[in-house]
Amino acid sequence: MEHIESDPHAAADFDDELYLLTRNLVIAEDTEDMPRISVGEHFLPPEELLTSTEVAQSSSAEAHSRRRWLLIYECRIERNTTLLRRVLQVFQNRHSELLDHLATFDEANQGLYLDLRKRAQQTINPTSSIDMTRFHEDWSKVLTIDLVFYRHKRNPLAWDNRDESCVVAMDLTQAISWLYGAIDYLSESYTRIQKARVTLTPALLLDRDSLALIFDLVAESEPPSQTNLGWIRLGHVCRAWRTVLLGMRSVWARDAFVFGADVRRSKDILARADGSLVSVSKSRTTFGPAGTPQYRFDEVVTFLNLEELIPVQTEAEKGLLRELNVACRETQYCLLLDFIHHILGETMQPSLHSVNVSIDWRGRKLSMIPDPLIMANHPNLRHISFRNCFIPFALPSLVSLHLVCTGSQTSLDIRMMPRPWFDAMLDALKSSATLKDLRIIDWTLPPSDSDLRRIKLPHLDTICATELELLQRLELPELCRAQLAMDCIDSLDFMCASIQTMFQRYGSAIHSMQISQREWRSTRNSTTDILVVRLGWTSSSCPPGLLIPVDRTKILMEEPGPFLSLAYFVPRTMSAHTISGLFRVVCNYVSSSHAVVDLHAIGFDNETREHTFFNAAQPAAPFRPMRLPSFPSVQKVELPLRDFDSVYHLLYSLSADANIAHLPHLNCLRFTPVARDALDLLIRMRSILHRLLRARSSAPVSSITSLEFELSSPDGLPHSTWLKDIIDTILTSIKNAPATVIFHEQSTVNNQTNIFGLQLVVSIVYELSSPNV
Structure with missing residues (x-):
C-alpha cells in the first residue's frame, strides 16, 4: 500500500497535462500488464485500488482512504476529458x-471533397482503440499536425x-x-474507477431515478x-x-426561501429551480384533515427592501409563483403594497395556489390600504x-379565507376593522361560492347598520370567529365545524345569545353537548378562565373536551373537529363555582x-x-350540587376521571332527586379518559x-343499565390485572343488586392524542321482579 501513502495532488504540482493524460488512459487497461516505466510508476493507481476483491475486503479506514483516492482520480479523468474535447x-x-x-475549387475536386467529408464522419465512431505503446509518438504527431495546419494556412500558395x-x-x-x-x-x-467506487459505496449502485x-x-x-x-x-x-440533487428542480423551488429574503441565497436556489413553480415561504404549509391550511405566521418571509423583492418579482413575471407568504414591518408598508399590487393586482398568476400577507403593526391604529387595490382573477x-x-x-x-388581527387585545380601537374593509370583505364573501373555510380572528367588526346584509355560503363547512355578529350575517347550510371565542367578562348575554342562535339554526341536528371549563394560564389576562360548549352531531358520544393546558391560538387557528364549539x-x-354555577347557567340556556328534545348525550368536564371532599361518606358542608333543568331525551352523561372531588361532585349531583326527575331517560354513564392512575379514583x-x-332504580325513571370506560395507557392496551381491578370495582358497586352483568371489550385510538386504549362496556340487566338496588 505504499502508493496510497503518497498524495496525487502533490504529484500533480510538478506533473504536466501529458503525464496526467497518460496515467488516466492507462487506468482503462490491466495495470499489471502495462509498462509502467512509460508513464512513471508513481502516477499510476496501485493495483489493489482497482481490484474488486481487494476493495471489497477493505477495512473501514482503508475504504475511506480508497474512496478519497478514487474520487481524486475521477476528477482528474474529467479534467483530461474536458481538455481532449476542447x-x-x-x-x-x-x-x-x-x-x-x-x-471552392473546380468541379473536378468535388469527388475528393465528398470523400474527405465521408472520412471525417467515420471518425466520430472509431472502431479501434489507440495504441498505448505509441502514446508519446501519437501525441507528438497530433501537436505536429496542429503546427503544420497553422503554417499551411498562413502560406497563401x-x-x-x-x-x-x-x-x-x-x-x-x-x-x-x-x-x-x-x-x-x-x-x-x-x-473502471466508478466500478471500484460502487464496490466501496453500495449506495452508488442506485440509478439516478431511484436516487x-x-x-x-x-x-x-x-x-x-x-x-x-x-x-x-x-x-x-x-x-x-x-449531481442528482441539483437536477431535482421542484424540491429547490419548494424551499427556495426557507432561509429568508437573503438575496444571494435566494438567487442561488432559484437558479437551481430553473422553471419550476416557486414557494415563497419560510416553512411548509401544513394542511388539516379537511384539506385546508393551518396557517402559522412564522412561515411568512419578511422583506426589508426592494432589492430583496426583485427575485420574487422575477418569478412572478414568469408566472411561476405557487405560494406567496410575505410580510413586512410597519415602516415598509408602502413598499410591500406596491409589490403586492404589481404581483397580485396587475397580472394574473396562473399557478398561484395560496397567499399569506402579513403586516407587522406596532400598536398604533391600522392604516387603510389606498384605493384602488383589487386582486386580479387568479384561477387557481x-x-x-x-394579517392586519x-x-x-x-x-x-377560493376555498379558505383567514383574516387575523394581532393588535392589542385590550384596545377595541386598534382591533376595529375599518368600515371599507368590512364592506369589501362582505362583497368578497358574496362572490366566493366555493368557500369552505372562513376564519376571522380578533377583529372587532363595525356596528351593524339598519340594513343587515345576509350572505349565503352554500359550501362553507368550517368557521372560526371571535364575533357573534359574523355568524348572524351568514347563512351556512353545510356548516359542520365551528369555533367561536367571545368575551363574557362583563355579561353573560353573549353566551345566551350565541347558544340560542346555534340551537335555533342547527338544533334539529345537535344530539350531544360537552360543557367544559379550563384555566386560562396567561399573565396578560390572568383573571379569566375559559368555558367551552361543544355541540355534536352524534348521540353515541359527546365531542371531546379541550386538552390541558389550553392554547388560545391553537383553539382558533387549528382546524376544529366535527362539532360546533x-x-x-x-x-x-365565576369559574370558582363551575359545577354549581356555570354548568347550570349553560344548561338553562340550552x-x-x-x-x-333532540339532545341525547351531555358531558361535563371541569379542570x-x-x-374538596375529605370524607366521601359524609361530605363536608357547605357544598352545592349542580341543579339541572329538564332534559327529557338525554340518555347518556359523560364525565372525566381527572380528580376525585370533581367526579364525586358531579355524581352526587346526578343522584339528587330533582336531577333524577329532570333526566328521566338517563341509562348510561361514560367515563373518559380513564388513565392508569385513575384506578384509585374508581375504588374511592x-x-x-x-x-x-x-x-335511579328506586325512582320511576330509567335505571342505569350501562357503564362505559375509555381506558388509556401510554404503553398501548392496559395490563390484564388493571382491567380486572376495574371490573371488581364495578361488581362491588352493584353487589347487592339481583342483576346480570355483561362485560364487553374493544380496542380504541384517541383521535386527539393518538394513544391506544381499550373500551370497557359494563351492561347491567336487572331482574324484572328485583327489589331496589
Missing part, C-alpha cells in the same frame, strides 16, 4: 474550414494548392480519429430551516448525489390569509330551546375543582356509584 473541437473546426476551402491541402486534411482526419479514441479510452478508465425518488421522500419529511439544512445536506455526501388561488390587512378580491376557486372567556370569580367512588344506581 482540443477535438479545435481540430474539427480546422478540418471543416479546410474542406470548405477545398469545395500552400493554402491554394489542392494536393498539399488534401494531405493536411488527411492528417487532421487522423488526429481527430486519435482524439476520439483517447476520449473513448478515458471513458473506460472512468468506468431521485429517495431524495424526494427525504425532502418531503426533512424540510430545511434557518437552523437546519434538512434534505440539502444530501448534496454534501458525494458528487454523484449532488384557493387559500388566502391576511385586507385586499378585495373575487376569486372563482363555543368558547367564552369568563371571570375567574333547555330554553325547543330543539333540546378547577369547586369543593364505589359508594357514590352505588348511591346513584340505587337512587
